[in-house]
Amino acid sequence: MRASLIQIAVNEDETVEARRLRAAALVGEQAGADLVVLPELWTTGAFAFEEFDAAAEPLRGPTYEAMAKAASDAGVWLHAGSIPERDADGRLYNTSLVFSPAGDLAASYRKIHRFGFDKGEAVLMGAGREPVTVTVPDTTTLGVATCYDLRFPELFRALVDAGAEILVVPAGWPERRQSHWTLLAQARAVENQAFVLACGTAGTHAGVPQAGHSIVVDPWGEVLAQAGAGEEVLTVEFDPGKVARTREQFPALKDRVLGLAPPRG
Numbered sequence: 001m002r003a004s005l006i007q008i009a010v011n012e013d014e015t016v017e018a019r020r021l022r023a024a025a026l027v028g029e030q031a032g033a034d035l036v037v038l039p040e041l042w043t044t045g046a047f048a049f050e051e052f053d054a055a056a057e058p059l060r061g062p063t064y065e066a067m068a069k070a071a072s073d074a075g076v077w078l079h080a081g082s083i084p085e086r087d088a089d090g091r092l093y094n095t096s097l098v099f100s101p102a103g104d105l106a107a108s109y110r111k112i113h114r115f116g117f118d119k120g121e122a123v124l125m126g127a128g129r130e131p132v133t134v135t136v137p138d139t140t141t142l143g144v145a146t147c148y149d150l151r152f153p154e155l156f157r158a159l160v161d162a163g164a165e166i167l168v169v170p171a172g173w174p175e176r177r178q179s180h181w182t183l184l185a186q187a188r189a190v191e192n193q194a195f196v197l198a199c200g201t202a203g204t205h206a207g208v209p210q211a212g213h214s215i216v217v218d219p220w221g222e223v224l225a226q227a228g229a230g231e232e233v234l235t236v237e238f239d240p241g242k243v244a245r246t247r248e249q250f251p252a253l254k255d256r257v258l259g260l261a262p263p264r265g
């Protein structure tokens, strides 16, 4: 499988429309890849909270249309990152879109863990409730999660229980916590014996420099490739069959003890 992670720069000197066109062109350049991934909230920037309302779009809005076309033009599975989605009741969600090579919507996922504690995304957006997997016929199953979700291992375990072998994590992770990003991506890969494809943004928006450093980790926890800080397309080839081999040779997932009693004391 060949995967390309598009670590696009999100800076304030570019309009959303211009960045959407640029993202579509970058996806077009990845024809020949099996899977292409864009980051979280790349239209506005994950920390541009004051832009969310104005830039919010319906699920099948301009970003959906542009990315569906980009996926079918390039003939790739496209995890198009996330958009600020406005639902029919006017509520906002941080919603990821995954397209098949025919340009059909294969899945959408509303981010479950919202970042910001008592401000920003955590108050401006609603929380998703449903973990989501996507079956790539005859190949593998993707489990999707978004940015801050990376800190919550129980979500990833639920995805693995549903058959996920490749965990795809679009993000807008800040430079300040770059060490957590790399560590958590490796931890989610090792504990779940799965590939982790984590795609961040470059650039600076709302005064928050982005970490970049998109990363691909194999089921043994080895880093197969990692980007630098700037805009970059990180391309990596790997064998999804390594998940089954790793789980067979080192069957730790089979040793889980479920339903533990509460701790004594």
Ligand SMILES: NC(=O)CCC(=O)C(=O)O
Binding pocket: 040, 046, 114, 115, 146, 147, 148, 149, 151, 171, 172, 173, 174, 177, 180
């Ligand atoms: N957009 C996000 O979810 C940011 C997450 C983050 O900065 C962190 O977990 O640290």
